[in-house]
Amino acid sequence: KKIILLSERLIEGVEEEGLNLARLYIPGLSRYYIKRLVREGYADEKCLRGLREEELAKVLPERLVKRIQKRIKEDKDDQEAKKQKLIAKDKKLENCHPKLETCNLSPEILPSLLKTKNSKLKTVLQIDQHRPDRIIFLGKKIEVTSTEFSLIYFLAQHNNQVMSYDTLLDELWKDEKDVIYRRVNYHVFNIKKAILKTIGETKTNIERIKKILVVVPGRGIMLNLMDNELIINRQHAPAPAS
DNA sequence: TACAAGTATGCCGAGTGACC
């Protein structure tokens, strides 16, 4: 246990007290800033959650503060969404399978009994909120920048919906007034390039990427995946064997 | 712990090519 802890410290370059913060994998939260946070007594996500923006800004640069606040907000929203989803699922199960009610099975087990054939389809895109430095495409890790991650994450949250340039600009650059659609294009292009570089720049792959990251001329951009082809993880996921 | 140097990132301007 001590050796595991030590190697984790070596990898992250922080003291033991800073490991909880390092495990958040927030881009820009380097060992230097982790140390500053620990020194101020903010050693984990819980501490950060209780902090106001102004307090965080005393220790960290504004840009990093915004990034942390955004992560905390998304975590909160996600927990709420999961709760609602579970409630809805339970209700659905009660209606469709009245007999199961009498089996004393937990709500966690019930859904697995009702899996459809579709759930066996291969995952195309996997996004882990705690690893904003990469996405997983067809089982392969693809490194992305924080902006690229935010973009793909937003598109994934609105899978199969054309997101207009205005919406994307509002969402990703809400504090800036002079952003132009070229920025969006630039990052979309970078994502495509990174994916193709990893999976291979063949004609088939190029076509496939075009069908998945659809640019609708004059309207916007859409992520086009089946529900079962897309996984958005909010928890630590095991690394793929690539 | 602090700082200098190196690296990564984000952005813009400009250019190209495809399509209508």
Add this chain to the structure above:
DNA sequence: GGTCACTCGGCATACTTGTA
């Protein structure tokens, strides 16, 4: 010819890393 998507090079800034 106009519009749009894509690409590249260069620059400023933010961030990371090595080290005294």
